[in-house]
Amino acid sequence: MRVLVTGSKGMLGTSVSKVFKDHDLLLTNSTELDVRNFDQVMSWAKSKPNVILHLAAETDLVRAEFNPGDAYMTNHTGTLNMAHLAETLNVPIVYIGTAGIFDGKKKIYKEEDKANPLHHYGRSKYYGELAVKQYKKHYIVRAGWAMGGGPEVDKKFINKIYKLAKSGAKKLYGINDMYGNPTYTMDFAMTLKNIVEKRPEYGTYNSGGKGSASRLAVLKEFIKLLGLSKKIEIIPVTDKEFCKLFPSGYPKTGSEVLSIKKLEKSGLSAMRDWQSALAEYAKEFI
Numbered sequence: 001m002r003v004l005v006t007g008s009k010g011m012l013g014t015s016v017s018k019v020f021k022d023h024d025l026l027l028t029n030s031t032e033l034d035v036r037n038f039d040q041v042m043s044w045a046k047s048k049p050n051v052i053l054h055l056a057a058e059t060d061l062v063r064a065e066f067n068p069g070d071a072y073m074t075n076h077t078g079t080l081n082m083a084h085l086a087e088t089l090n091v092p093i094v095y096i097g098t099a100g101i102f103d104g105k106k107k108i109y110k111e112e113d114k115a116n117p118l119h120h121y122g123r124s125k126y127y128g129e130l131a132v133k134q135y136k137k138h139y140i141v142r143a144g145w146a147m148g149g150g151p152e153v154d155k156k157f158i159n160k161i162y163k164l165a166k167s168g169a170k171k172l173y174g175i176n177d178m179y180g181n182p183t184y185t186m187d188f189a190m191t192l193k194n195i196v197e198k199r200p201e202y203g204t205y206n207s208g209g210k211g212s213a214s215r216l217a218v219l220k221e222f223i224k225l226l227g228l229s230k231k232i233e234i235i236p237v238t239d240k241e242f243c244k245l246f247p248s249g250y251p252k253t254g255s256e257v258l259s260i261k262k263l264e265k266s267g268l269s270a271m272r273d274w275q276s277a278l279a280e281y282a283k284e285f286i
């Protein structure tokens, strides 16, 4: 299969590049394929991919909150452009969704739950879902809190903890009232591969690491894996307390937990429980 990948140098793209290596990969970055640029997007039609993995997105929640126009251009208009390319070629497109489209009031979210995004990142990604849904041959696969790419590429929680620990921090604060599914990008990429190869019914699928966790639980587990539990004090705080110490600039959602039962029932989920996945990922930092 010839697979066109947008945003291939990011956290998930790095894993997709490894996991899909037995396919003919067209790995693109934002210079070669800027999803906001319609003409450039359509110029990829001549390379005749059989499937499109649309991973590219503005993923920085703070940047999205302060430059919403850019976030909507990339996450909404960019996805419309990619869906148009897929429709022109009559090939399936896979779009990566996020639990950030929900308001966090429910404990756990199913595929059909109503979106109610609280911030521009979540809203722009929700509009991306709506954009890709205009074309029948789509898969929306939603991920939880990403862990992947290693110290050079990971922009999220795990690498932030690693950098703080490496810089000699003696205490770290862990939020105890925010929950999600820590999602190892290697497992998630394998799940995407199963979907692309086995072609279940088109539509929306939640994914993410098995089991939910608070930020505090992930922090504790990672510090333990780094062998630093005795050196670093971990202080549990609520999100409100954390935001007073370190203002985030965007509204937080209490629960970002996704129910992954639909994908598990289909037999296509390659997600491990988050603790085993984190133990595997932590090897890149030790």
Ligand SMILES: NC(=O)c1ccc[n+]([C@@H]2O[C@H](COP(=O)([O-])OP(=O)(O)OC[C@H]3O[C@@H](n4cnc5c(N)ncnc54)[C@H](OP(=O)(O)O)[C@@H]3O)[C@@H](O)[C@H]2O)c1
Binding pocket: 006, 007, 008, 009, 010, 011, 012, 013, 029, 030, 031, 033, 034, 035, 036, 054, 055, 056, 057, 058, 059, 060, 074, 078, 096, 097, 098, 099, 125, 142, 143, 144, 145, 146, 147, 153, 155, 156
């Ligand atoms: N990270 C998470 O926790 C998480 C959770 C749920 C869902 N997701 C979704 O998963 C997907 C992959 O995210 P990720 O975790 O791999 O994030 P990432 O590391 O930030 O990767 C995103 C990639 O998108 C590229 N990109 C940004 N603007 C672009 C544009 N206009 N045209 C083409 N490429 C562009 C970036 O490339 P450049 O650096 O070259 O700009 C970057 O390599 C995204 O759709 C994201 O919304 C992520």
